[in-house]
Amino acid sequence: MEATKLTGSSNKKTLITSALIYANGPVHIGHMVEYIQTDIYVRFLKMSGRDAIYCGAEDTHGTPIEINAAKEGVSPEDFIDRWWKEHKRDYDNYLVDFDSYYSTNSPENKHYTELIFNRLKEKGHIYTKEIELTYCENCERYLPDRFVKGTCPNCGAQDQYGDVCEKCNTAHSTIDLLNPYCSICGSTPIRRKSRHYFFKLGEFSDWLRDWLNNNKRLQPEIRNQVLTWVNDGLEDWCISRDGPYFGF
Incomplete structure (x- = not known):
């Protein structure tokens, strides 16, 4: 995309997301590469006067989460809540600035x-x-x-x-x-x-x-x-x- 099309103010709204991380393990370098690159792009849009929103979330459903929660002796809800907090902590440490960081296990998604x-x-x-x-x-x-x-x-x-x-x-x-x-x-x-x-x-x-x-x-x-x-x-x-x- 030409740089001139991105500079200056615009009424166009831009929604940006990254691939949702699965709430079943720690953040790895592959996740951080994508999230930091996306964050840089979002910051550029906002500095250019664009109305941009960066949304992220945890992918929280499925059998692997059920199995690993059972192995730890906790409910799936407690299991995914722990990973949400750990993932968000890691993103904050790398200054990834989400406008919203949510979960697929939500009333809105349901x-x-x-x-x-x-x-x-x-x-x-x-x-x-x-x-x-x-x-x-x-x-x-x-x-x-x-x-x-x-x-x-x-x-x-x-x-x-x-x-x-x-x-x-x-x-x-x-x-x-x-x-x-x-x-x-x-x-x-x-x-x-x-x-x-x-x-x-x-x-x-x-x-x-x-x-x-x-x-x-x-x-x-x-x-x-x-x-x-x-x-x-x-x-x-x-x-x-x-x-x-x-x-x-």
């Missing part, structure tokens, strides 16, 4: 998540169907991705999670794992059916393809990779989880 879900459901873009999942009889719960480990069905690597193999990067489901075991208690899970919500992602293939081809801001490598996924055919996306689950 409200808009439910609002979007209900509108999509009303328009027929969401449906339910029964699927087969792994279930631990000892823990009396279904085992999503990180709650079950086993042997990768593609490369044979052991102790891989139920969503992707970290050795060969092949995506799979929990029921695809060979010799699966519950990552909580070590028991062998069974297969059990459960009804879930699915989003008809494939219905938006034409819209996505048009957006990708006409968005001049996208890097060619990113555009080509996503277009490959779209052209190969998008599968309907499971957007629900069995309880107990820390999230919306």
Whole structure:
């Protein structure tokens, strides 16, 4: 972008965000590089008279947080609160100046998540169907991705999670794992059916393809990779989880 377009006052509002850090571990150098670079850009905009707002937040939901909170003997809420404070302390120490630093575990996020879900459901873009999942009889719960480990069905690597193999990067489901075991208690899970919500992602293939081809801001490598996924055919996306689950 030309520097002349950024200098001087403007009524245009600019919202800037950085990738949300996952509330499951300490800040590392990769996080700080991005956040400091973004902070420099925001400061430049504000010094140029632009109305710029820098928003950050913690990504606080999901099975890894559930698992690690249980290992520490604390609630997920207390677990993510501790990491929020530690992360914010580190950003403050490096003078990263957020206008707002929040959390995805918020009433506002819950409200808009439910609002979007209900509108999509009303328009027929969401449906339910029964699927087969792994279930631990000892823990009396279904085992999503990180709650079950086993042997990768593609490369044979052991102790891989139920969503992707970290050795060969092949995506799979929990029921695809060979010799699966519950990552909580070590028991062998069974297969059990459960009804879930699915989003008809494939219905938006034409819209996505048009957006990708006409968005001049996208890097060619990113555009080509996503277009490959779209052209190969998008599968309907499971957007629900069995309880107990820390999230919306």
